[in-house]
Amino acid sequence: MFNKTLVLCAFAGIAAIAAAQPDVRVEPAHLEGPRILADQTATAVVENYIESWKSLNEAMEQNRPGLLDRDFVGAARDKLAATIDQQAKLGLTASYKDRSHDIQIVFYSPEGLSIELTDDVEYEIQVHDKDKVLATQPVHERYIVVLTPTEVRWRVRVMQAAAR
Amino acid sequence: MRWSLASLCLALAAATAAFAQDGSVTAPKTVDAGSAFSIETSGSGQSALYIVGLGQVIKRDVQLGQSISIPAATIYNAGHYIAFLYVAAKPGSGSAQPAEFDVVPASPAELGFLARPSRLPVKLHDGITGAVYVFDTYGNLVTAPSPVSFELTTPGASNQNRTVTTRDGAAWIAMDSSPKEGAAHFVARAGDVSSTRIIGQVPGDPCSLQMSAKPDGKNLDLETQPVRDCSGNPVPDGTIVTFTENYNGGQSTVDVPLKRGIAKVEMPAHPGASISVASGVVLGNQIHWGK
Numbered sequence: 001m002f003n004k005t006l007v008l009c010a011f012a013g014i015a016a017i018a019a020a021q022p023d024v025r026v027e028p029a030h031l032e033g034p035r036i037l038a039d040q041t042a043t044a045v046v047e048n049y050i051e052s053w054k055s056l057n058e059a060m061e062q063n064r065p066g067l068l069d070r071d072f073v074g075a076a077r078d079k080l081a082a083t084i085d086q087q088a089k090l091g092l093t094a095s096y097k098d099r100s101h102d103i104q105i106v107f108y109s110p111e112g113l114s115i116e117l118t119d120d121v122e123y124e125i126q127v128h129d130k131d132k133v134l135a136t137q138p139v140h141e142r143y144i145v146v147l148t149p150t151e152v153r154w155r156v157r158v159m160q161a162a163a164r
Numbered sequence: 165m166r167w168s169l170a171s172l173c174l175a176l177a178a179a180t181a182a183f184a185q186d187g188s189v190t191a192p193k194t195v196d197a198g199s200a201f202s203i204e205t206s207g208s209g210q211s212a213l214y215i216v217g218l219g220q221v222i223k224r225d226v227q228l229g230q231s232i233s234i235p236a237a238t239i240y241n242a243g244h245y246i247a248f249l250y251v252a253a254k255p256g257s258g259s260a261q262p263a264e265f266d267v268v269p270a271s272p273a274e275l276g277f278l279a280r281p282s283r284l285p286v287k288l289h290d291g292i293t294g295a296v297y298v299f300d301t302y303g304n305l306v307t308a309p310s311p312v313s314f315e316l317t318t319p320g321a322s323n324q325n326r327t328v329t330t331r332d333g334a335a336w337i338a339m340d341s342s343p344k345e346g347a348a349h350f351v352a353r354a355g356d357v358s359s360t361r362i363i364g365q366v367p368g369d370p371c372s373l374q375m376s377a378k379p380d381g382k383n384l385d386l387e388t389q390p391v392r393d394c395s396g397n398p399v400p401d402g403t404i405v406t407f408t409e410n411y412n413g414g415q416s417t418v419d420v421p422l423k424r425g426i427a428k429v430e431m432p433a434h435p436g437a438s439i440s441v442a443s444g445v446v447l448g449n450q451i452h453w454g455k
Contacts, residue, residue: 139244146297
């Protein structure tokens, strides 16, 4: 009976998490720089950035750095891949479930090759050792993110939490 | 008595929390990237300390109740981290509440500097732009406001200097290209760190065109004066100059590239012909050849 109840709790939790989509709020751009930001560009940047959290979570949960490739590039990709390598060596996995984003585009470089945004993000970290949950922590942080255009999408080049 | 699923889940969660009181961790709120710091623990016995963030993950075997020293250069990637205790042999043990801390970037050590364009005409207002991202020695974006000075130097022309303070690690500038042609050194500097880009400044369009004609038998030798832009820079060889001759309702046109700063061509000396010279949108003088 006790075991069955635990399983039910687990399923209820998994279903709730799987169904959860983050709340996304986009503030009007407060741009530094001379370049005009087209609406389509702003929309694509925000969409690609939100999708990068999904890739990030999957890569961290499965310890598969290759899952980062679609959405991350350069230093951001390298650092996250190194983190995955470290947690894999310790036998850990981690999930990063984003709950809400409050995004503002703050810089569009004059030549159009980078866009910087800030994100007041709420997410939950859960650290696992195989089936055991080692720690769970809700986090509310301000992230600074730099994205650069690639062939078909904007990819994250810098992703860094700034001390609140 | 029947328990609902929700109340049973709550009871299980409370029980888990009650188990998780064997030790606690206290971390400083912020830590400079790459610097040494300590994490305080309470409780007794052996445990494992985990520090987990998007930037790094580490584990240390620790003696509870002691201060855990994290040596310099251990945690160097800026970002948000949680620190918690856990003993694998004792599930449910460890710190009930992870400690949270932020690793903040160190001082500027590297600049990501993108200057555009690599080549442009002289004397173009706001023609040169530079964007800078400031990084520390570990590749963290330095988000604290930092002054970045931009300097554009062209040999034989006056320098342009301006200082901009970064916002969220980024700064940008627009500068005029120099009136004098040549390679400009575009330097961005933050603290002791600098980065240089070379910008080619080429002469602009010809400012005025002046040609002369000399008879040579049945032909005319047409030759321009040295062609210069409005700042006095010689227009580069290869620039096309067009000579047009109109006579008796007919027209001949010859395109000639500049060679050593001048354009030369031989055209038939039709009596009563009108000959003009142009380069791009710039029209030069006209010559009427007498009957």
